[in-house]
Amino acid sequence: DIQMTQSPSSLSASVGDRVTITCRASQGISNYLAWFQQKPGKAPKSLIYAASVLQSGVPSKFSGSGSGTDFTLTISSLQPEDFATYYCQQYNNFPYTFGQGTKLDIK
Amino acid sequence: QVQLVQSGAEVKKPGSSVKVSCKASGGTFSSYGISWVRQAPGQGLEWMGGIIPSFGRTNYAQKFQGRVTIIADESTSTVYMELSSLRSEDTAVYYCARSSVVTPAYVDYWGQGTLVTVSS
Numbered sequence: 001d002i003q004m005t006q007s008p009s010s011l012s013a014s015v016g017d018r019v020t021i022t023c024r025a026s027q028g029i030s031n032y033l034a035w036f037q038q039k040p041g042k043a044p045k046s047l048i049y050a051a052s053v054l055q056s057g058v059p060s061k062f063s064g065s066g067s068g069t070d071f072t073l074t075i076s077s078l079q080p081e082d083f084a085t086y087y088c089q090q091y092n093n094f095p096y097t098f099g100q101g102t103k104l105d106i107k
Numbered sequence: 108q109v110q111l112v113q114s115g116a117e118v119k120k121p122g123s124s125v126k127v128s129c130k131a132s133g134g135t136f137s138s139y140g141i142s143w144v145r146q147a148p149g150q151g152l153e154w155m156g157g158i159i160p161s162f163g164r165t166n167y168a169q170k171f172q173g174r175v176t177i178i179a180d181e182s183t184s185t186v187y188m189e190l191s192s193l194r195s196e197d198t199a200v201y202y203c204a205r206s207s208v209v210t211p212a213y214v215d216y217w218g219q220g221t222l223v224t225v226s227s
Contacts, residue, residue, distance in 0.1 A: 049213035
């Protein structure tokens with residue numbers, strides 16, 4: 001199975017900050033990488049697919065990049081509603097594995 | 108709009124089985140696949156398997172092989188996930204999620220989740 005490793009596992013930031021979360025795959029996955037946002041007690045929400053393509057309705061403050069094994073999610077101008085846990089997922093090979101998550105909280 | 112509506116919470120005994128449903132609306136059922144992802148309390152997301160109803164094709168994570176069955180009823184646009192030989196470690200919220208039929212397939216919409224509690 002492909003292992004997905006996110007860093008950091010947790011991150012504290014302030015409203016208005018720009019943050020970057022990293023996701024590394026244990027082997028190359030081309031650009032078959034998705035990002036999800038999850039708030040406590042809620043279902044995940046799809047943000048990005050194909051490493052950098054925003055899902056419909058997702059604001060442009062979210063951006064993704066990368067290919068191969070190294071990927072990033074950047075969130076600019078943090079707002080209170082952005083504080084959540086973020087997961088990456090590879091969908092290049094079955095089983096479609098997730099990173100362990102990055103919890104973003106308010107400093 | 109696209110909606111995936113899952114069945115309600117379940118409490119099961121160890122060794123029994125649970126069947127969770129996921130009814131899709133707002134799209135063409137045959138144009139999509141459905142995956143199942145679970146989340147144990149306080150833990151991350153875990154992909155269990157998926158189905159492409161129009162092709163009748165399923166894929167399961169090795170971890171769940173032999174215990175999980177995913178089937179689709181195209182007449183009602185509903186996908187079912189059955190997990191057998193339940194143990195306490197299977198206590199989790201189970202989500203269905205929609206993806207395209209073209210692989211590699213990314214998820215776009217999620218169901219609201221179904222809490223399955225396994226307890227004696």
